[in-house]
Amino acid sequence: MCAVHIQDLVKTYGSRRVLDRVNLDVQEGEFYALMGPNGSGKTTLASIIAAVRMQDSGIVEVRGKSPEHAKEFIGYVPQENFSSPKLSGKENLAYFASLMGYSRNQANQLVVEMLENVGLSEEADKRVAKYSGGMRKRLEVATAIFPGIKVLILDEPTTGLDPAARRAFFSMIQEIMDRKTSIILITHIGSDAELASRVGLIDSGRMIAEGTPDELKRKHAVEDVITVETAAKTHSVLSLLKDFSINGRVGESEAGYKIYSQNGDRVLADVVRILDKAGHKVMRIEMARPTLEDVFFRLTERHLQEATE
Amino acid sequence: MRQISAAYIKAAKELIREKSALFWTIAWPIIWVLIGSFSFTGSAPQAVVPYIKGSIAISMMVFALMIAGMSNLPASIAGDRANGLLSKLISMPIQPYRDFLGRIFAVVTLSLLAAALVIVIGIAVGARFTGTGVEIPQAIGFVFLVICASAGVGLIAGTLIKNLQGAIMTGVGIAVITSAISGLFAPYEALPVPLQTFARVYPISSAQASIVHLLAGPDMVAYNPLTSSQVTLTIALSFALLVVGTVLYTRLGWKLE
Numbered sequence: 001m002c003a004v005h006i007q008d009l010v011k012t013y014g015s016r017r018v019l020d021r022v023n024l025d026v027q028e029g030e031f032y033a034l035m036g037p038n039g040s041g042k043t044t045l046a047s048i049i050a051a052v053r054m055q056d057s058g059i060v061e062v063r064g065k066s067p068e069h070a071k072e073f074i075g076y077v078p079q080e081n082f083s084s085p086k087l088s089g090k091e092n093l094a095y096f097a098s099l100m101g102y103s104r105n106q107a108n109q110l111v112v113e114m115l116e117n118v119g120l121s122e123e124a125d126k127r128v129a130k131y132s133g134g135m136r137k138r139l140e141v142a143t144a145i146f147p148g149i150k151v152l153i154l155d156e157p158t159t160g161l162d163p164a165a166r167r168a169f170f171s172m173i174q175e176i177m178d179r180k181t182s183i184i185l186i187t188h189i190g191s192d193a194e195l196a197s198r199v200g201l202i203d204s205g206r207m208i209a210e211g212t213p214d215e216l217k218r219k220h221a222v223e224d225v226i227t228v229e230t231a232a233k234t235h236s237v238l239s240l241l242k243d244f245s246i247n248g249r250v251g252e253s254e255a256g257y258k259i260y261s262q263n264g265d266r267v268l269a270d271v272v273r274i275l276d277k278a279g280h281k282v283m284r285i286e287m288a289r290p291t292l293e294d295v296f297f298r299l300t301e302r303h304l305q306e307a308t309e
Numbered sequence: 310m311r312q313i314s315a316a317y318i319k320a321a322k323e324l325i326r327e328k329s330a331l332f333w334t335i336a337w338p339i340i341w342v343l344i345g346s347f348s349f350t351g352s353a354p355q356a357v358v359p360y361i362k363g364s365i366a367i368s369m370m371v372f373a374l375m376i377a378g379m380s381n382l383p384a385s386i387a388g389d390r391a392n393g394l395l396s397k398l399i400s401m402p403i404q405p406y407r408d409f410l411g412r413i414f415a416v417v418t419l420s421l422l423a424a425a426l427v428i429v430i431g432i433a434v435g436a437r438f439t440g441t442g443v444e445i446p447q448a449i450g451f452v453f454l455v456i457c458a459s460a461g462v463g464l465i466a467g468t469l470i471k472n473l474q475g476a477i478m479t480g481v482g483i484a485v486i487t488s489a490i491s492g493l494f495a496p497y498e499a500l501p502v503p504l505q506t507f508a509r510v511y512p513i514s515s516a517q518a519s520i521v522h523l524l525a526g527p528d529m530v531a532y533n534p535l536t537s538s539q540v541t542l543t544i545a546l547s548f549a550l551l552v553v554g555t556v557l558y559t560r561l562g563w564k565l566e
Contacts, residue, residue, distance in 0.1 A: 047396065050396075050400040051399065051400050052396050052399045052400050071400065071401060071402040072402050074400055076396070076397060076400035076401075077397075078393040078396040078397055079393070080392055080393030080396075081392060081393065082389075082392055082393035082394040082396070082397045084319065084323060084394075086322065086323045086326045086327065087319065087322055087323070091319075091322065094315075095315050095318070095319045096315075096401075098311045098312065098314065098315030098318075099311075099312050099315050099316075099398075099401055099403050100401065100402070101311055101312070101402075102311070103311065143397070
């Protein structure tokens with residue numbers, strides 16, 4: 001059974017169609033990232049799956065039921081911080097546990113477990129107003145992973161988090177995945193989406209591509225970029241390097257060359273070997289992997305960040 | 310029941326921990342009890358001064374109840390909408406009316422706490438009351454009507470005004486303006502005739518006059534608010550405001566679009 005099944009979903013606000021015949025399936029236990037710029041419809045899509053909004057037409061099912069009838073399986077973490085800053089982390093979680101129908105004793109027991117799961121046991125009695133952005137987001141994820149929750153929807157959870165908080169956040173997500181909970185991550189950050197097992201790219205309300213991060217990069221011919229700097233820039237180096245690139249695409253940079261290849265790992269080793277054999281001293285060589293932002297750019301001719309702005 | 314209790318505990322803790330809510334609901338009316346008791350009783354005969362003070366304490370108690378319902382309640386609703394809690398709640402298996410009951414009970418708790426403190430301070434500075442026996446439960450009944458009417462107005466403001474500051478200021482504005490023009494802050498007999506009519510129709514000022522009549526004596530009120538028609542009107546309008554507020558909140562308050 002699909003954890004989430006969406007077919008021909010359409011949603012309009014006034015005369016503006018924000019979701020246009022969207023199709024999407026998320027399997028049980030899958031970590032799915034939905035990536036797109038602001039205004040692409042991804043938050044609307046998340047809110048429809050979470051039963052917060054209704055679609056105009058199309059089918060939306062969570063574990064075979066309409067979202068309205070599957071709320072007990074859905075854990076939703078909206079983009080805005082919704083935990084109460086006037087309550088402690090423990091009080092916030094106890095509130096949500098009681099709303100889920102747990103008795104006071106059960107709730108208290110669960111709260112201890114959940115706080116431990118999200119690494120906030122030591123901050124349990126501190127008011128949320130004193131939490132950092134990352135701590136607050138982890139607490140809010142805890143409100144959405146009570147026992148019985150099968151689909152966790154995270155809307156832009158890492159926005160505003162520093163790199164350390166972001167790392168801590170995703171290691172917590174990894175632990176949640178181990179429980180076979182399906183995760184839908186809404187994001188405009190390519191490096192966040194890279195962590196998912198499958199990624200859907202959405203733009204102007206339409207799904208423009210879907211696949212694993214590697215599939216997307218391969219399918220849309222986005223290359224690794226290898227930068228080489230040799231002791232001297234000569235035509236012979238350039239012609240040697242052209243054999244390794246896609247359709248002879250070797251760019252010249254200020255201090256050296258850029259090789260575009262879909263198989264960077266192999267090319268990197270070969271380039272070092274060939275240049276050495278030809279007597280050209282390699283001063284610097286490095287490889288940049290393509291990102292999902294590059295895939296988005298290839299498909300839309302727009303940079304994700306520009307589109308987001 | 311667990312969901313109502315969860316919403317109640319959350320809202321009550323938030324209200325108690327919000328300094329501005331405590332100031333406007335408890336400290337501000339108490340300040341006016343103190344000012345009123347020492348400033349506005351100088352020319353009155355000594356024998357009636359304690360009852361004038363009692364009347365002032367009752368007016369300020371009613372004002373405290375108004376602020377709790379008309380400002381704190383919409384602040385709680387609009388605040389939760391603004392910070393995304395509403396989206397979260399809609400995604401959870403919870404009925405809007407349970408959240409509504411939790412919030413209302415929290416406001417009632419704060420209202421009763423404020424009312425008790427205002428009356429205690431009033432008594433401490435010399436307020437005296439004539440009411441005995443059946444008049445006390447009757448007065449408590451009117452206190453609940455004030456809470457109902459104020460909460461009704463608060464629910465309407467919190468539902469219709471999406472902006473947090475807008476909801477708070479609208480509530481405070483309604484409380485202050487209607488208090489000023491309905492005889493809560495000024496003697497009924499000093500009001501122009503149209504406002505005297507308003508004071509009789511407005512359920513909160515009418516309930517306040519009834520409480521003063523019951524607890525501080527009929528001499529402290531310029532008209533009899535306890536006629537059957539007047540009491541019926543007060544009860545009907547108080548509940549009407551609460552029902553309208555409840556219907557709006559449960560139907561529209563939980564809609565994002």
